[in-house]
Amino acid sequence: MLSARASVRRLAAALALVTLVTSCGDTPPPAPPAAEFLVAAGDSTYWIRAGGGELRLRASPILLARFDGRFHEVYVTDDDRSYDEAVFVGQRVWRRDLLRGDSVLVFEDTIVPQFARRWAAEHPHARLLEPTDAESDDPLAAATAEVSVVSVHGPYLSFEYHVDVEAEESHPWHTTRRGVVDLRSGRQVTVGDLFGRMAERRAVAAARRQYRETVDSLLMSGDERAERIAGSIRRFDFDPSSFTIEGDAAVPAVKFFVPGTGEGAVGDVAIPVSPVPMPLAPWWTDLRRTLPDASPELPAARWEHRRYVVTAEDAGVADDRARLVVEDARGRTWVVGTVQAPVHHILWLDSPAMDSVTRRGLSRAFNEAVFYDDMTRTAAFTPGAAPRRATARKPAGARFRA
Secondary structure (H helix, E strand, O other): OOOHHHHHHHHHHHHHHHHHHHHHHOOOOOOOOOEEEEEEEOOEEEEEEEEOOEEEEEEEOOEEEEEOOEEEEEEEEEEEOOEOOEEEEEEEEEEEEOOOOOEEEEEEOOHHHHHHHHHHHHOOOOOEOOOOOOOOOOOOEEEEEEEEEEEEEOOEEEEEEEEEEEEOOOOOEEEEEEEEEEOOOOOEOOHHHHHOHHHHHHHHHHHHHHHHHHHHHHHOOOOOOHHHHHHHHOOEOOOOOOEEEEEOOOOEEEEEEEOEEEEHHHHHOOEEOOOEEOOOOHHHHHHHHHOOEOOOOOOOEEEEEOOEEEEEEEOOOOOOEEEEEEEEOOOOEEEEEEEEOOEEEEEEOEOOEOOHHHHHHHHHHHHHHOOOOOOEEEOEEEOOOOOOOOOOOOOOOOEEEO
């Protein structure tokens, strides 16, 4: 028989084992790694914070750019110069410093104001509408412009600019083009400004060659539309300044769009040319950590940052949703939530850590964006395969185009 002391030792060991098993069963899940970053995705910006065992996500319909160590909001306002019998509505793009609060005009439509001035000169008795006046349901003339933001890479904003003009006794006229503006100065930049003159010459030559080959193959295809294409293609004129910035963390690229100008559907589109890879530039090197690693062998877009990794994968519920996942150095994962797709870039807030003044400015901008009215709107991401015509009455708000 066991001694009393041995029995006590065995009982104590059994109780310890039961306690260990019970404790393992009640062990809380591991806490996600400390993290804080902004995700530009869909038509919103998402603020993700992880700490104290929690993951928090906040969304706002706001577009932000970060350069020179500061955050700036990009937003659009309507420039309404309508009269009692004519509608003239252009758009302006602004950037606002989140710390100082001041706004600077960086892009302005110039075509619509020209038509408005011409109308005023030809109709000296026309009454300029007040902001509260309703526009005519059947105007004698209408000119509207729409600015859509395509992408933001640090201080460089890629945009699409579309104008519709309609008047009595004349055919509707349209034009569509793209371009890149420096948010710091409001100056439109060239490929040479971004990547150097030699790289610009190579890129323009490659894009022109590709465009000619595309047109030639269309005209020689024997398709019944070839004759109609031949009549329209003369209205498209290759313009080296009509381009946008593309690329991922590995390789920057530019994509040229041959502007369309004229009557009918010709002016509704800008013909795209396949992206042309560009050499690394110093300003792009600074942006690489905000852009995804979109290697073909990877199942999802991926951003590596300090001691954790962020991935944006197909949510499996809809084409316009993506699932954000945070992974720590040990390979453990946490689902942050679903966001609108596609995910464009990530702005890190924890390396270096965001100061209290910047945090207050960012919080204020997130709160204020909710209360924008119809005349002041955020520029936002909107996936779309082709340019869309602005309405003849009131142009829609600027939006991101994929």
